[in-house]
Amino acid sequence: GNSVTQMEGPVTLSEEAFLTINCTYTATGYPSLFWYVQYPGEGLQLLLKATKADDKGSNKGFEATYRKETTSFHLEKGSVQVSDSAVYFCALLNTGGFKTIFGAGTRLFVKA
Amino acid sequence: SAVISQKPSRDICQRGTSLTIQCQVDSQVTMMFWYRQQPGQSLTLIATANQGSEATYESGFVIDKFPISRPNLTFSTLTVSNMSPEDSSIYLCSVSTTSGRALGSYEQFFGPGTRLTVL
Numbered sequence: 001g002n003s004v005t006q007m008e009g010p011v012t013l014s015e016e017a018f019l020t021i022n023c024t025y026t027a028t029g030y031p032s033l034f035w036y037v038q039y040p041g042e043g044l045q046l047l048l049k050a051t052k053a054d055d056k057g058s059n060k061g062f063e064a065t066y067r068k069e070t071t072s073f074h075l076e077k078g079s080v081q082v083s084d085s086a087v088y089f090c091a092l093l094n095t096g097g098f099k100t101i102f103g104a105g106t107r108l109f110v111k112a
Numbered sequence: 113s114a115v116i117s118q119k120p121s122r123d124i125c126q127r128g129t130s131l132t133i134q135c136q137v138d139s140q141v142t143m144m145f146w147y148r149q150q151p152g153q154s155l156t157l158i159a160t161a162n163q164g165s166e167a168t169y170e171s172g173f174v175i176d177k178f179p180i181s182r183p184n185l186t187f188s189t190l191t192v193s194n195m196s197p198e199d200s201s202i203y204l205c206s207v208s209t210t211s212g213r214a215l216g217s218y219e220q221f222f223g224p225g226t227r228l229t230v231l
Contacts, residue, residue, distance in 0.1 A: 032219075043224040044155070044204065089154060093220055098208070099145060100220045102155045 002027045006090045006103035013080055014111050021075040021106045023064075023090035031092040033057075033066050033073040034100070039086045047075075047088070080110045114139055114207050116223035124229045125195055132191045133226045135205030140185035143208035146178070149225070150201045158203075161188040195230045202227050 007022040025033065035047040035057070048057030053068035062077045073090060090103040115138040125131050135144070144161040158178055159167040167180035182188045192199050205223040 034220075043202075044222045046219075046221075049219070093208070098143060099157055099160065100155075100206070100208075105154045 002031070002092060002094050002101045004090050004092055004101050004103035006088075006106055009087075009105070009107040010109055011106060012109045012111065015082055016079045017110075019075070019077040019080045019084075019108070021088055021090075021108070023073045023075065023103060025071050025073065025090075025092050027071075027092055027094060029094065031094050033064070034091045034093065035062065035064055035073070035075050036089040036091060036102075037086045038089065038105075044089070080108070082110045082112050084108060085110045113219075114141060114209055114221045116205055116207060116221055118203075118205055118223040118226050120226060121224065122227040122229075124231065126231055127196055129195055130191055130193045131195065131228060132189050133203055133205075135188045135190070135223055137186045137207055139209075141207040141209055142185070144182060144188050145206040145208070146180065146188070146190045147204040147206055147222075148201045149204065155204065158190070161190075192228065195228075197230045200228055200230045 003026045005024050032051045034049045036044050037047045038044050048059040050057040050066035053066055056065045064073050064075045087105045087107045089105045091100050093100045117136045119134045146158040147155045148158050149155045157170050158173045159169040159180055161167050161180050161182040163182045163185055177193055179191045202225040204225045208220045
């Protein structure tokens with residue numbers, strides 16, 4: 001079946017450090033891939049997405065590239081800020097758009 | 113896109129009681145879902161709410177505990193029945209729509225969630 005695996009947290013970085021959160025997936029067909037972010041005490045927000053192989057999603061300085069050959073969708077940001085502290089969820093939406101499968105989430109702490 | 117609202121936004125309930133959560137979407141959608149996010153955990157799909165027929169439940173979730181209604185294409189309710197402290201979670205309504213930019217491309221939107229605490 002479909003599944004998403006992302007790196008365990010928490011991840012603790014200093015401000016302006018480079019961020020990578022790894023995400024790999026298992027899916028049949030051609031899923032769409034997403035990164036969602038959940039700030040403390042808030043709901044789930046879509047951060048970025050990619051709908052086909054080699055697509056790059058980007059938003060707020062974050063990027064992720066849909067790599068079909070490695071079944072990966074790693075999240076990167078060149079310089080994190082304290083305000084990026086949140087939980088990040090990698091997810092896939094299977095072909096047909098029936099339901100989203102979420103990874104376990106990775107908590108990011110950014111220190112000033 | 114789709115804008116989703118949920119009511120209530122939060123509630124504190126006593127053990128053994130039931131709570132019904134409402135989900136309203138600003139447009140007609142075919143696919144509607146209910147998720148649960150337990151404290152510190154990821155999101156788990158409870159069921160797909162089907163318009164005009166019984167909901168489709170995921171493994172580990174049953175209709176007697178989480179009855180769902182879907183009277184039309186813009187509205188659904190989830191009831192958490194006979195609650196216990198283990199039901200304390202955020203419950204999220206979600207819809208899936210075609211993004212329109214590419215054939216077979218879908219997007220999923222989430223409501224703000226209902227934060228439930230059971231004492």
